[in-house]
Amino acid sequence: MSDPLPGLKAKDYASNQEVRWCPGCGDYSILTQVRKVFAELHLPRQQIVCVSGIGCSSRFPYYLETYGFHGIHGRALPIATGVKVANPELSVWVVTGDGDGLSIGGNHLIHAIRRNLDINILLFNNRIYGLTKGQTSPTSELGKRTKSTPWGSTENPIHPLAIAIGAEATFVARSLDVNTKHLAATLHRAAEHLGSSFIEIYQDCHVFNHGAFSYASDKDQRDDSVIYLEHGRPLIFGKNRDKGIRLNGLNPEVVKLGNGISEDDLLFHDERAREPSLAYLLSRMTVPEFPEPMGVFRCADAPRYETEMQNQMADAVDRMGPGNVQELLSSGGTWVVEAP
Amino acid sequence: MSDPLPGLKAKDYASNQEVRWCPGCGDYSILTQVRKVFAELHLPRQQIVCVSGIGCSSRFPYYLETYGFHGIHGRALPIATGVKVANPELSVWVVTGDGDGLSIGGNHLIHAIRRNLDINILLFNNRIYGLTKGQTSPTSELGKRTKSTPWGSTENPIHPLAIAIGAEATFVARSLDVNTKHLAATLHRAAEHLGSSFIEIYQDCHVFNHGAFSYASDKDQRDDSVIYLEHGRPLIFGKNRDKGIRLNGLNPEVVKLGNGISEDDLLFHDERAREPSLAYLLSRMTVPEFPEPMGVFRCADAPRYETEMQNQMADAVDRMGPGNVQELLSSGGTWVVEAP
Amino acid sequence: MTTETATSKHVEIPVEEMDEVVIRFAGDSGDGMQLVGTQFTRSSAIFGNDVSTFPDYPAEIRAPAGSVAGVSGFQLTFSSHDVHTHGDSVDALVALNPAALKTGLADVRRGGAVIVNDDAFGKVNLQRAGYTSSPLDDDTVSGYKLYRVPITRLTREALKDTGLGTKQMDRCRNFLALGVIYWLYGRPMEPTLAWITEKFAKSPAVAKANTAVLKAGYYFGETCELFDHRYRVAKAALPPGQYRNVSGNLAAALGLITAAHLAGKELFYGSYPITPASEILHELSRHKNFRVKTFQAEDEIAAMASVIGAAFAGDLAATGTSGPGLALKSEAIGLGMMIELPMVIINVQRGGPSTGLPTKTEQADLLQSLFGRHGECPICVMAASSPSDCFDSVIEACRIAIRYMTPVILLTDGYIANGEEPWRIPAVADLSKIEVHHPDAPNSESGFLPYKRNDDLSRPWALPGTPGLRHRVGGLESEDLTGNVSYDADNHERMIRLRAAKIDNIADAVGDQDVVGPPEGDLLVVGWGGTSGAITSATERARSRGLPVADAIIRHIHPFPKNLGAIFDRYRTILVPELNMGQLRYVLRAEYGIEAVGLNKISGKPFMISEIESKIDEILESGGVQS
C-alpha cells in the first residue's frame, strides 16, 4: 500500500486479491503482460485507472494494484470517458470482452473511439460469453453451436477491428494472449499513442471455447495463419518467410516469394497511411484464406476529446476571464427592488 | 381503408394524417418518393410495416397508409427485427435519423446490419437533432456550433456508411432528399436487395441546419461535389464529365480526363466486389477534397437471419418431426406414480 | 379596484387599478409568441410586479400554419403581491390568428379582454382553424371585451419606408401587439427596446424595424380610441435586492455552477438531449470559462455512466433528463448507489407514459424515482417547487450527494422548468460552502479502507491520483470496510442495511418540514414539485377567506423530514393534489398509514388554483375525510 517508487516491478502492480479465472484461461497471460508493461512504462500506480464492464475479462481491475472500477455490463467506456474528462492526467485502461464491448456495449465502443479520448481499450476476444457460461457472442462464427445456439448460430459475426476502423479509430491493433512478447510490445504502442488505442486480443476461453485461436497459437499452424505487421515493411509470413501478401486491385492475395515475385511486389504496411483503407483491407483478411494480421494496423493523429475540451475551457478563460459566479447569477437582465 | 387493388397510386399510400414537418423540410421529398416507389413496386399496403424511432424523421410511419410503428428513441431496428422474424412475409421499412440511428441506436444498427435481415433501413442524415431543436449529432462536423456546443463540437463525426460497412453490410447506398429521381431509383434497389439495405439519405433540416448539403443540392456546386456510382462504370464527374477518380495505391485522387488520362485509367465501380474494401474506400471520399459518391456502394449476398432461422426450423421439423407438446413435457426422465 | 383618470396626449382614458392580471399571448408557432411573452414578463418584473409564466408550445417542430395544433401560447400573471402560478383564468387574451382565439377563449374570464389581429381573420385562416364563419362576427365572443386591432396593417404601415419586404415586415407583428399591450397595462418599453438593440446588434435594420413597430403599437394604444380603459397593477412588495427572471431549467444550471463553486470543484455534466431538460445542457455548455465540462453522451446510459466515472475521478458530477431517460439510467443509478459516490440526477418530468406528451407537464415519475431500480436500492429523492427553487434545490442536492456519498434524484417538471419568475439573486459569498473531504492518507493501520464509514455512514471520497489510497470499486457486493468483492451472506445483509441507514441519515441534514397556516386542525394540503405554486395560492386564498387550511410543500421525499409523521397527526384531513394518479399519496399511505384525499389531474396541464380551492371548499364543507 505504499507509494510508488522508482523501479516498480510487475508484481508491484498485483493487488492482494486472488486471481480467479479458470485454470488455463488466456486472461492470466494478458494480466501478466499488462502488469509488466505498466512497470516498464514506469506508470505510477496511483495514476492508473483500470475500468471494465462485466464478464470474466472484466474482473481485470481487481487484480491490479491501481485505482480500479468494475462497472456494469457494457458500460466500461462511458465510465472511462467520465474519468478521463474529469481528470485528463490519469492513465486510463479499459478492459472489455467481445460481449461486453461489442454486444451490449457496442455503441459506447463506437462513440468512445470516434471521440478519440486518450484511453487504452483492450478487447479480450474469446468469441464466446465466458462468465455466463457459453452463449454465442458477436464474434462467434456463423454456424457455431453454443448453449444459446444448439442448432448453430445464424448470425454473421462482426470483426472488432472493422468496427473500430468504421468508427474512425486512430489506433487499431491485434495481438494474442499467449504471444507474450508481441502482446507486451503492442500494449507499449497503445500506451504511447495519444488518442483511443484499440487492441483486439485473441484470448482462449479454456472452458467454453477452447482452441478458438489454436490456428494462431499452435506451433504447427501459426506460421501459416498469422502475419506480423511492421510499419514500412512488406507483408511476409510462413515458417520460412517465403510467402507474402500482394495486392490485386483492391484484393489481397497470398503469393509465394520467388519465381519472379520479390518482396517489392508485396503490399507494404503503412500504419500512418492518410486513409484507413489499408487498415480496413487488412482487417478483412481471415483464416483460412489468409493469414490474420497481428500488430498495429493503424496509428494516426487526430484531435482528442478531452484535450479539445480543455483547450476550449482555456480559450474561454482567456477570452472571458475565469468565471465569476456572482456575475453570472447577476447577468441576463436584472433590476433592483429597493427597500420600501 | 379498402383493400389494395392493382394499380395503386402513390397517393394511396398516404394516410389521412396531416404531415407535420416544417415547411421546407427535406423529409417531405423523401416521403413523396417512398410512396411513389411503393406504388411502383406494387407493394400491397397491408404487407408493409414501417417502423421508426423518435425524431422528426421518425414521424414517417404516421404518413403512410400501411401498418406502422412509431417506436421509442433508438429502438426502431430491434422492433423491426421482431416484426420480420415473426413474419418474414412482411415488407419492413425502417426510418431513422442520425441521432436515432447512430447515437442512441448505433448498436442496434450494427447488429441489425450484421444479421442481414431482409429489411430496408433509411437513415435520414441531417447532421443535427431536429426534434429536440438543434443539438449536435454524431454526424455533425467537428467545430460545429449547435445549441449543445456553442463553442463548437469537439467530437470527430462518424460516417454512417463506414459504420455500416464496418458492420458487414451487404447493401449500402447514399442519396439526397431533393434528387428525387436518384432517390427513387436507390429506394428501388434497396427494396430489391435480399438482406439489410442501408441507405443514408442526406436531408436538409430547414430550421436547425439549413444548407448542410447545399454542396450536393445547389445547381452550381453539385456537379463538382457529387459523383454518381454506376456498377461496372468508371468514376466520372463534373459539369462536363471531365473529371474522374483514379486510384493511387489505396488512395483515391481526383484527375482531369484528357492529357493522356483516359476513362480506362479511372477507378471502376464494382458493387459486387468480393471484399467491401472498395465500398469502404469510397465512403471515405468527402467534400471538399473529393466529390461525395451517391448511389449503391455495395450490394452482396449473404445469409439472412430470418431465412436461416426459418431454415433451421424447417430442418428441425424434417429431422425430428413437428414438435409434440405432450411428448416434450413427458421427456427428460419420467416415472409413474400409480394410484394407491 | 379604484378608478382614476390618466391624461394622455389625445384622449383621457380611465385607469383601473388591478391587483393582478393574467394575460396570454397566443399565435401561430412562427409568430414569436414566446418572445413577446418573455419580454412582457421582463418588463413587468422590472416594473416591480411579481410574475409567473407558463409557455405552452406545440409538440410538433412545426405544425401546419394557422392550425389549432400549431398554436403557441405564453401565459403570465403579473401582480402586486406574491404569485405562485401563471394564473387560472385569463384577463386578456392576445390572439394573433383564429386558431389562437379558438384554443384560448375558453380560458378567458367572462368580461375579460380579447385582443385580436383583425387582419388575420380572413377566409384561409378561419378555415385552417376550423371556423366556418368568423367568430368575431357571431356570438362566440359575446360576453368578452373584443378589441379588433389591424395588427398586420399597422405593422406594414409603420415599416412602409424601410424597404423591407412584406414577409419581413409581417415578422415584426408580434412587437406591434406587444406595444399595444405595453400601453394598455402601462408597462415600460425601455427594457425591451434595450433588448432589441442588443439582440439585433448585427442587423441594425431588423433592430430598427422592431423598435419602430413596438413604438407604433404603443402609440396606437395611446392614440386610437379603441380602448376605454387602461389598467395598472401596482408594484409588489418584494423583498429588496437585485432581481432577474429565471426559468427552472436556467435556475438548475446556475445552481449546478454555484454548487461546484461552493464545493471548490469542477462541474461535469453528462447528458443526452431530451425535452424538457435539454436547456440545462444548453445553458451549461455556454459557460466554458467556468471550466464546466459538458458531455453530450450517445445516450442516457452513457450519460449516467460518464457521471459515475467523473464522480470517481473527483468532479462534481450531474446529469439531467426526463422520464424515458430516467428509465434508461435505472441500471447505472443502481451502480452509483452501490459504489457510493456523489452525483445528482435532475429529472424534468413530462407527460408519460412512454413518449407520452413530451412538451406537457406531469408529476408521474415519482414512483420510478423511488423504486425504479432492481434490488434494495434506496437513494435520496427531492423535488423543487418553483422555477427559482430549482436553484436552491440543486445546491442542496449537491450538498447531500457529497456529504452522503450517494446519487440524489432531483425532480422538477415541464411547468417549472419552462416557467419563469423573478428571482432575488443571492449573494454568493453568503451561501455556505459545500464541505468536501478527499483523504490523502490511509484511514486504518492496515491501509486504506474505501468502505470505512464516518458518523453519517458515508465512505471516504478518495481520488485516483492520490498515492497510497489505491482501491477498486464495483457493482458486485462489496465487503464491509475493504470494498473487496464478497459473496458472504452476512456481509450482504450488513451492507444492504448500512446503505439504507445511510440514506435514512439524510433526514438529519434536511431539517424539519415547514407548515404554513394553522399548525393543526381540519385540513392540511400537502404538495410537492411544480404543483406547489397552485397549492400555495389556493391555501392562501382559502385562508384569506377565513378557512382553516394549512399547507406543507415537501421538498424531501426520500427520506422524508423527521417531523412529517407528527404533522399529519395534527390534521383531520390531508389533501394531496398531484398531476398524476396519486403517487405521493401512495407513498404516504405506505410510510405513515394515512389515508389522504387525492386531487389528481393527468391531462398534461398544470393545476388551476381554483381547482384546488374548490376541493378545499368541498372537503371543509363536507366536514371530513373523503376518498
Place this chain on the structure above:
Amino acid sequence: MTTETATSKHVEIPVEEMDEVVIRFAGDSGDGMQLVGTQFTRSSAIFGNDVSTFPDYPAEIRAPAGSVAGVSGFQLTFSSHDVHTHGDSVDALVALNPAALKTGLADVRRGGAVIVNDDAFGKVNLQRAGYTSSPLDDDTVSGYKLYRVPITRLTREALKDTGLGTKQMDRCRNFLALGVIYWLYGRPMEPTLAWITEKFAKSPAVAKANTAVLKAGYYFGETCELFDHRYRVAKAALPPGQYRNVSGNLAAALGLITAAHLAGKELFYGSYPITPASEILHELSRHKNFRVKTFQAEDEIAAMASVIGAAFAGDLAATGTSGPGLALKSEAIGLGMMIELPMVIINVQRGGPSTGLPTKTEQADLLQSLFGRHGECPICVMAASSPSDCFDSVIEACRIAIRYMTPVILLTDGYIANGEEPWRIPAVADLSKIEVHHPDAPNSESGFLPYKRNDDLSRPWALPGTPGLRHRVGGLESEDLTGNVSYDADNHERMIRLRAAKIDNIADAVGDQDVVGPPEGDLLVVGWGGTSGAITSATERARSRGLPVADAIIRHIHPFPKNLGAIFDRYRTILVPELNMGQLRYVLRAEYGIEAVGLNKISGKPFMISEIESKIDEILESGGVQS
C-alpha cells in the same frame, strides 16, 4: 421412527425408517456435485419420494481449487410426504474436500452424518480450505456421525484395470460417493445407470468407468462395516400420474412452448443472457421443431424491443431476464404498455442491487416491477411460487397478456429457477385453450379503430398483413378509438384511466385468493414467489403442532385478487416473510392500510423453514401485532 433389520450379503445392518432426509453433496467446483445431486434427486423421485432441491454454486467461473469460495453444493430434501423446500438442517453431508466440510458443517444437525473423502484431507487441501490441522482429528466433528470413506482410493481401485490415467479416474469420484449414498438410503441405481449409458453413449470407456465406480461405491457400503445403519424413506403419497423433475427455468420454458401451443401461435423469445435466467433461452433454443424462434439480442433493450415487434406481427412474444436486465427494459416495457400488445417478461430475481450477488437468490425486484417505469404505467405483475408452478404461472401470464393486450411481468427467483422438484406432467389435451382473436374486418362504420375496446377494455390485436386493418401505433399518447397521435388534454386523462382500468380488470380473470388453514384468527402468513415453499412448510408444521396459523401465497400482485382485502380483515396479525427489506409489505400497507409484521432476510440465501416457524411462535406467544 421404527427400526427393523435388513439382510445383506455380508452383514446385517439395521434400517431406520425416516420421514424425510436432507442431504447435501459438496465439493470443489470441478468435482461434479451438481451432477450427483441431480442424479440423487431423480432416483429419489423415481423411487417415489417427494423431493426439493437447491443447487448452490460459486459466482466465479472457477474459484481457486480447494478454496472455500470454490465450493459447489447441492442440497435436497426427499420425503415420504409433500416437501416445499430443500430443507433447513442437513441430515447427511457428503464433503469431497475440506473446504466443503468447512462451509457445510454448520448446517448439519447435531447427530447428523458427515461423510468425507478421507483421501482429500491432505496438507495442501487443508491449507486451501484455511484449516491449520485436520478437522477430522480434532473436535470439529464431534457431535456428528463421521464416516471417513477413502473415496479417491476406492475409485482408483475400481478402475485400476481400465487403463485410464489417474486424472481421468479421479474424475469419477463423484459417482463413487453417489454409490455409497445410494446404498445408505436404499435408492435404486437403475435410473442413474441408464442415464450414464445414454449420456456417455459416444465414449463407452467413460460410461463403463462411471458405471463401475457407482457400483463400487454401492457395494462398498454393503460390504464394509463402516455404517451401522441404513435409512429408508418411504414413498410419498403423491397423486397418481406421470412425473418428471423440473427446475423453475425448465418449467418456464416448457410453459412458454405449451402456451404457444394452447394459443395456436408461434413462440418468439427475445432475450439477452444473464444469470440466473439464461437457461430459459438455452432450453427454448433447443426446440426448433416446435417452431420456437429464439433471438439472442445484442442487449436487454433490443430483446424487449424485439418482443414488442414480434407481438405486433402476431407471435406469442416473451423475454426473460434478471434485475439489471429488467432495469434496462424499463423504457421499452413502458412502450409495450402504451401500444397495448401482449407480451410476457420473466424476471428471475437474483441478489442485488447493481451486479450484487448474481448467483444468489433474492426477492428485491418487486417494487421495480410494479413501479420501474416513467409516467403512469401500470402493468400486470405475477409471481411463481415453486419450480413446477413456473409452468402454470407462465401459461397464465400468457393468457392474461393476450386477453388484456398488455405486458405481464412474471417474477421468479434464483431459488426456484435452479431448484428442482417432481412435477406431475399435465395432459396437454386437458389444458384450456388460450383464446386469441385477430380481427379480419373493420370494427366500425368509419373503418378500423385500433383502440376500440371490448368489455375487458382490451383493444383488438390486428395483424400486419391483414387487408383493411392498416393502422399505426406508437409511444406518443394515442387518441381514443383511432390511435392517432393526440395532444388533447382530456384524451390523455381518459386514456390513462382506461389503461389503468383495463389492468384492474385483470382481477376478474385471476379468481379469488386461496387461504390454507383457519379462515380467520390470530395469524395469517402471507408470501409470494420463491419463499412460498418455506412458508407453506412452516405453517403446516405450526398447524400440525396445533397452532392456529393460516397462510396465503399470492400469485397475483398487480392487480391483487379482489377478495384479498377481506381476507386481511379476518386475521389479527399478518406476517410477511420476504427475501428483501419488506417490499410486498410496503405495497400491502399502501393498498390496504394494513400494518403487517415483516420477516426479512437479505443475505442471498433462501429462508429456512425454522426461521419462519420461530417467527410464527414468537408472534403467537406474544399474542399479537408487532412490528
